[in-house]
Amino acid sequence: MMSSLDHYLTKPEPATPKPKALAKTQLEFKPETPNDMAQSYFVGAGYDGERRAVFLKLYDPETEKIRFWYDNTGHTPYCISKDSVESLQREKKIVNHPGFLRFETSRRYDALNAAEIPVTLIHAEDPLSIGGKEDSIREKTRAWEADIRYIENYIYDRHLEPGMIYSIGNGQLNASGQTSIPESAKEILPEDDAEYSRLMVRWLRLLESPVPNYRRVALDIEVFSPIETRVPDPETADYKVVAASFCGSDNARRVLLLRRPGVADGSSNQVQGLDVVYFDREYDLLAAIFETLMDYPFVFTFNGDDFDLRYLYHRALKPELGFLRDQVPIELGRDAASVKYGIHLDLYRFFFNRSVQVYAFGNKYREVTLDAIADSLLGEGKLETSASISNLSYNELASYCFRDSELVMELTLFDGEIVMKLINALSRISVLPMEDMSRQGVSGWIKSMMYKEHRERKYLIPRADEIKQAKGETETTAIIKGKKYKGGMVIEPVPGVHFSVAVLDFASLYPSIIKTWNLGYETILCSHLDCKTNKIPDTKHWVCTHKKAMESELVGSLRDIRIKWYKPLSKERTLSPDMASWYQVVQNALKVVLNASYGVFGSDRFALYCPPLAESTAAIGRYAISQTIDEAQKLGIEVFYGDTDSIFLGFPGQAKLDALIQWSKKALGMELEVDKTYRYVALSNRKKNYLGVHPDNRVDIKGLTGKKRHIPEFLKSTFVQLIEILGEVKTQTDFEEARMRILNLVTSTYAKLRNMDFTLDELAFSIVIGKSIASYTKTTPQHVKAARLLSRGKPTEQGSELSHYVDSNVDKREALPKDDLETEVGAGDLVRFVKVRGGKGVKPMSQAKIHEIDVEKYMEYFRSTFEQVLDAVGLDYEELTGAKKLTSFFSGA
């Protein structure tokens, strides 16, 4: 127990810091701006308001330092008007705007109107004069390209490539990285299309360039909090920072601790390999943190944007701490925090990205918390979490605090540093500095990639309202109510067990369609009369026959390097581990971008939103798969099932498969390939539900409840046993033996359920809460019921404990101990609950007793889960188990 709460509240430090004590951090940050510099990586960019110039952060892998380069080309922020200079000159609101600089005449290609037009660039002294304030210039006139962040604007105009190598000579910035591509890659370039070749060469150049070693540190801080489960507000920063930890790529393992009255024990300077440094004053602790932030070129946090750096900044500026603004090496944006010297990457933001979560990491983590992510990606189950770290000794606090920064560092290290590599690859593809890329969604990446290409081609970037005006809305009717247009086609499965099945699919179906059908906002529904006969199947839309669409070429070229270069290479066995992992990462990065490249056009938040384009892509997809099915049938091949881009065929011999593949290439211009073959496939009448057994007994399960992650562990493990049995089935006759083994499995599970021979843990469902608890007004799903029970009994007062520290990387969710009655639960939380008799029918696992379990409900759930599979393999659950008899036995008992 702490001796005094006062110690943690804000009040003057024991002694007012003297200027001398400030020595190291007192100085204003003076970046190094060499006039000449060898090859360095362009890793970050910013805008200096005082100098009114963009600056680049360049990382030199030799010295492991960041050097700055300030723009000296005189580039200024601007937006574009279609009006003439003369008429704009009469616009007093513009010319009298305090930030107005000058007009510049230029020309742009206006793709929506298929004409090169004269435009006027309205230059301003600073980005905010263009946009971002109520009286910015873009509010005074109809402007184009006025909502592009200035740094990005600058990068596109200067043809800069984030993540690539530059040097400085005589103060000038020069691209100095790889200019050539591998000799063997030239074979995949098209001979007859220079523009397309240019794009492929660009991607190859970007993605074949090396990634340096980045010297980096992970930071985590602990802050005192009077209420255990509440994280202090980083804006007011009312409480003391009591600890900070750094884990460096250079093996630095440092913990900084604030000495507190009443904690006397364990103050050794070595705890389990950690360097522990003690501070009597919080001021000195912060100064030491800032020194480290000025030392490392890369700083990683988990939630540092919203907490750690924000807290440190505001805390330091408190009068009682007495730092001056210039002494704090942190800069805050509205939703991001950066460090003045290096690059700050908030891994929370990166892993929160749905595309990263689903495609790059295969949906391995469900909750975006440090523990959940570390748990699933780093393999081994990490240390237990506990939100409250009150009353820890110094040693314990040190280990506890260090643990999180160590996890963050490990996330950048594991598996050959794939996270670092992925961030690099995505930054290069999206033409965004790492910091910006890692904070945006996939639509932001694709937007940036396409904006850059507009600038390269001197295209005027259209306004969203213009595209909508010109191209209109969709015309097909979606299957699902509330959706904008019809999507992929799912073939009605032929129920039963089918032996020897080949599954064919179109490689990157939608990107391939965008490529081969020349789709883009410019070409869809173009204005040429003669193109109107070039119909998109199943729609009234048509597509241009005269002009190549930029999106088609961008997406197409990305798709081609993935399919033709990276896919084969990622299977190559002779590569060094480092190269192999890089190719794997690039593959994944391309997959992420390509997967979203069609969907973004159907999203009204996307800058180039064009619903007929998305609709056409899906329509062509339906056309492709139905044509292929027709052709298969003409060739006498049985078709059992198909979903969007795949078809399940009875294996007809290699010759016929080849014939079908050839046909697809010729008739559709699409690459159809054998994805896999199954010894057998079991289909029920349900779509998106099947079980397929590979020749080597591996089993694919798709869509079946037994595999879903929210179901209780006991069901999952029983299901796995069921699958093992089915995996060993080789022929129809084997099913007889399987039948007996399945029966045994079912009856023994029943018996266990009946005897309640399971732990609560094994019986818990786990479901993520999609939105805040209060917003469930229409219905109350079971997991929400359980969550509401959890928040009950929460003490209204701060309770008896006087002191707590709150783990800093915790966003609200992570702070919550799973078994704590005082818990608040919110969106994103995983709720674990069991089904019980009486009451609400559910209880959070932490509140339930094993004897309350509603056994019947579990039996029912078990039955329906198994039935899905048994259905498919033609076994009747009731007949097999005599389920009626069993349940009646149970209910009679």
Next chain:
DNA sequence: ATCTATGGCAAGCCGA
């Protein structure tokens, strides 16, 4: 905060 649509399923809601 910000790719799309399709589909299965359990459970909630509500009228008869």
Next chain:
DNA sequence: TCGGCTTGCCAT
């Protein structure tokens, strides 16, 4: 109490 419809989650 039943059936039809909706909601929310999980998955592809």
